[in-house]
Amino acid sequence: MRDETRMLLDSVGRLFEDHCTKEVADRAEAGIFPDALWRAVSETGVPLAALPESAGGADAEWSDLFAVLRVAGRFAAPIPLAETMLAAWVASSAGLQISEQPMTVGPVRLGDRLTLERDGNGWRLSGRASRLPWAAQAGRIVLLADGPDGEMAVALEGTPGSSARGQAAGAELTPGRNMAGEPRDTLDFAGLRVAGDAVAAVARGIDRAAVYRRGALARAVLMAGALERALDTAVTYAGERKQFGRPIAKFQAVQQQLAVMAGQVAAAGAAADAGIEAMSRDDPAMEEFLIAIAKTRVGDAATIASEIAHQVHGAIGFTKEYSLQLSTRRLWSWRDEFGGDAEWAARVGAFVCARGADALWPTLTDG
């Protein structure tokens, strides 16, 4: 790891540690956006760092940004950091306006489809974007839609604070949340009129498939962080909690379970790293293959590790009061966002089967 990367991670780590308190998490879950946290993160420049310097960014490496996501995942930071990074990337590359405010990006589900039709010198947007992260609280919503000549990006002004059912960014909004209480709002567009300068053709390769894939990777990386936190929490708890007169960490059954959990956490980190590296390959098919592996492996790790973490904790881990659920509820949610591990695993399998049995080894060792 480069020194500047390590310094960046240390500093955002301290920032998250200061801001991501249990109270902030609880308030966020009650629908109150953590403005102070967002401002602090925003001031580091991380959310827009991938943009070229000309566009107010820092030409940062995606690998550094995603390493920050891992830290955010550790601290269960209740902000649309990944979404803002991806929204800025899509909008800026298409030449659209971006915002310092939290942004979101979509569609995030395979089945959703948005369409754009010409309307004078503007456009009309129709269709549904389901379970868009933080849609009601985003300052800008960047969507990918099918235009008459191919994929287009749309940047809509958000209406932050509109978390009740109703209108948001001109759409019908149905608020929702994932199992961790993070906002996942559905937007329905019925021919919404959009100005011409808010719509542009996507840059080559920075399209819906790319957003879906990197969104999946973002979730994998967040999960890798959440898994590290859950392990840390479980190991600490096992050392402190006494039963039968000694810390439960001294029971071989608990040790063996935590060892299994640690193995899964380590594998998740390694798989997430491989996915991150894949972004620098400039080979979308191979990027998709490696991200698919990451989402699959991390998802499987999340399933095994969260079970063990709860098992080790016993009843306390099942309470809202205790912090373990901040990690595990996110793991249960994130593993199915931007496609679950079953979907991505099928993609991995389809990829290797299409190449054939004798190409399996070359495929695995490529690069």
Add this chain to the structure above:
Amino acid sequence: MRDETRMLLDSVGRLFEDHCTKEVADRAEAGIFPDALWRAVSETGVPLAALPESAGGADAEWSDLFAVLRVAGRFAAPIPLAETMLAAWVASSAGLQISEQPMTVGPVRLGDRLTLERDGNGWRLSGRASRLPWAAQAGRIVLLADGPDGEMAVALEGTPGSSARGQAAGAELTPGRNMAGEPRDTLDFAGLRVAGDAVAAVARGIDRAAVYRRGALARAVLMAGALERALDTAVTYAGERKQFGRPIAKFQAVQQQLAVMAGQVAAAGAAADAGIEAMSRDDPAMEEFLIAIAKTRVGDAATIASEIAHQVHGAIGFTKEYSLQLSTRRLWSWRDEFGGDAEWAARVGAFVCARGADALWPTLTDG
């Protein structure tokens, strides 16, 4: 359990314990049929006990006969006991001759198909019966074949001792074995001439499907016994084997593993019992459903339990010298004979899905 049943099981248990030594097992695997064991078992009347008294049987309950199979499974008895029971049932009900010698029955694989064509006052038999248990060593081979008017049973004179590749019962014989070294020979018939009195229409309900299903149950019951033996072996070993100055049974990790194994062994026994009871229902569809559950559940138990048994044993369990492999190699083989757990599980699933979600509970509680 009835008193006579318990007495029967006690006496065959002693018989198997006396005869099923490691030496007998090794010799059987080397191709030498355990005549003394067979004679002893034969003298109890068990192999033919299901037949009516008029046919030399004892009108015994199938449940008692299958309870004997469980004991045979415990002792890894290297004889075609289940096959002889089933062969006698098919042949006798069709009015064909049976034999005091070991018999076998087939086809045992779904894909195999035998056909009979009229030839004067006799018949011609064609087709393949793959991996027929002990075919080369059986005194009589009872096969189910498609005749011009439906299923027919054929009873062929065996040619015991013909374990080399060559002819057996007039067929081309390709010797084979399962992973436990038990004979599984393939017979190819190319229009073999069979006398008229060796062929008869099957009795109602005592057909190929019934043989396949009860063959699967026989394997499940044998496995339930082999699982009990493997557990007993592992528990005994754990109590005797010392590491780090104490018996490995005292390590919590070993205790927890053996507890898991014991649970699987108990479940296998219960599932096998349910399959056995199903034979008395006189409802072939429900019998098939419950036997499918038994083969599935016991197969899954075999997979989990055999892994733990070997794990607890370490290197010694991996040797030919030590007895654990007599149980585990049979478990690995038997779980895939007469259809593996994947096949039978799919049958269970298809059955409940065809009835629909709301019928699931009534189906489970029926009876």
Add this chain to the structure above:
Amino acid sequence: MTFQAFHFDPVELPPVARELRKEVRAFLDENRASLGTRRDYDQAFSRKMAERGWIGMTWPKQYGGHERTAFERYVLIEELLAAGAPVGFHWTADRQSGPNILRFGTEEQKQFFPPRIARGDLSFCIGMSEPDSGSDLAGTRTRAVKVDGGFRVNGSKLWTSNAHRADYMILFCKMAEAGQEEVDRHAGATQFLVDLKNSPGIEIRPVINLLGEHHFNQIFLTDLFVPDNRLFGEVGNGWRQVSSELAFERSGPDRFLVLFKLLVEMVRMAGPNPDRATAAALGRLVSQLATLRRMSLSIAGMLQEGLQPLTEAAVTKDLGTRYEQDLPVIARSLFPAEPELEAVDTYVSMLARSTMNAPRLSIQGGTREILRGIIARGLGLR
């Protein structure tokens, strides 16, 4: 060689139990509106059951019971659970507290409590766990001191399900001398029947679970006075009284039917003609469930004979929990969906609830490690 470490002898349900099943199904059909909701604690429903003699159904008639067999009770409760009936009001009292009072209570207690439970008038909760004693009851710190006319109790209880709604709590604590703040691990364990609604010195605080629901409570007992006639069983006999409950608590169909509705929805998702892999995955689950039910029924048979099959109960509970915790994992892999608690789609919301509830299953009724320790003891390993 004995070969069979544990016994799960086959049992056949008597005709009377089959008859009862029909009655229960008819009853559930009449009360369809109460089923499958999140409102599990419903005294009105319990009263309807009481009217039919379905609470305390195996108890002696002289104490309000109906002297029916364990098999009938088994059929009743599996039907209730499979249907998602709201049995929370009487559940604990019917399963544990009532039978325990009949076994260890004074004649006055047996006259007072069981008939009221059987009428659906009284609900119970169990005050056992404490902040520092979960699996390890010897760590109990709540202490009772003998005073004039009764006992004075101080301490606190944690994870007490339904304490905020129940009428009575069976309190597990230790005897101490006056003024003694700490009790040692081996002090005499003693139980009391505590009137939660009419006793000063009880503070009940909610403990919200990770689904945002209120089932657990923390209870603070400050100079709680319990009169002599509400001492339960003998001073120092608390251990034995508690462990006799465990076979009941661990072997019932509630140990593998908590998430049954998810399996039903999975079958619905599969449709009438699933592909082979889907059919096989469902088939393996159904095979596990059918086998668990058989094992549980076999234990009911042993309970009917007056046996205490503690090891067999631990086996069944452990297997049942493993099966249920696997359910949502397999559901996700067969029928991928983004789980959502508030989803309109039954499967999607059930997937969320099941996923979030799964961790609880291996905690209640004994953790996995504790159960496997009991099984290992049954194998003679410890």
Add this chain to the structure above:
Amino acid sequence: MTFQAFHFDPVELPPVARELRKEVRAFLDENRASLGTRRDYDQAFSRKMAERGWIGMTWPKQYGGHERTAFERYVLIEELLAAGAPVGFHWTADRQSGPNILRFGTEEQKQFFPPRIARGDLSFCIGMSEPDSGSDLAGTRTRAVKVDGGFRVNGSKLWTSNAHRADYMILFCKMAEAGQEEVDRHAGATQFLVDLKNSPGIEIRPVINLLGEHHFNQIFLTDLFVPDNRLFGEVGNGWRQVSSELAFERSGPDRFLVLFKLLVEMVRMAGPNPDRATAAALGRLVSQLATLRRMSLSIAGMLQEGLQPLTEAAVTKDLGTRYEQDLPVIARSLFPAEPELEAVDTYVSMLARSTMNAPRLSIQGGTREILRGIIARGLGLR
């Protein structure tokens, strides 16, 4: 909070390693007839590798090595393993014995052994386990007594792979006083380099495995004389010498490529267009394998830097074994077949071999419990 209990830092294969991969593939292609057979021990094949500088490739040139990187060696061995090359003759010597001699041997030993190993002239085996000491080396009973000009060794070794074929054995034993029959658990552990082909007092008996194959041996040592110059390392330092091998032994691609050919055959069975469930099941396996390979490569990077990542090696071995033991189970469920060792069908015979070999995987290189104990220690739990 540190969060990262273990380190698996990303590494990138240097260009020279990529080049080597091409060479190795060409070499394997030329020697296609030797691949994937059951004949794993083939000195002629090892000699061919030696000619290319592929045995002892990371060792110093002055001792017959080639001073290439750990990454190149990594690429070499993963290619060999994936292809099923017969590496048994030099495997142990190349992986463990040679590096260990270079680290702890005398100058004379370093001059003698490594160059001969690198030429494909000498093969080694490891005499560590005994009847009463498997995971627990402190239970070792084989004892050496100092005599004039050397040592006299008595005892026996078990599970010694390839002892019937190897030239030398690195023997692990304990120092004793003359006449002492029993040694205590804490006596000084010491190693020797034993010439198996030219020493009286050695009896080697086959231990046949459950596949009917001869890999293991039991070795009886009766007044075996080992000259002073074949004492290996220091008297009493045997423990430390042995544990330094473990990171090498546990992290390599041999810990997850033993059954690789089964995965290849599963992909073949699936065909180019598998259904979703089959694709997903294969995808999960491929995802595990790709991740294991990355972790193993990361450890190679640490070894290259001179680190001893023992915990990371234990993690990788444990995960690798779990993955490989699951392979035949998942194969059976995806592509049901009656496994048959002698089947003509590659998949069917491989399924049988894999099923029967699977138990071995969690024994060799440290049992599951031992590895998890090491990981737990790395977590600070013990």
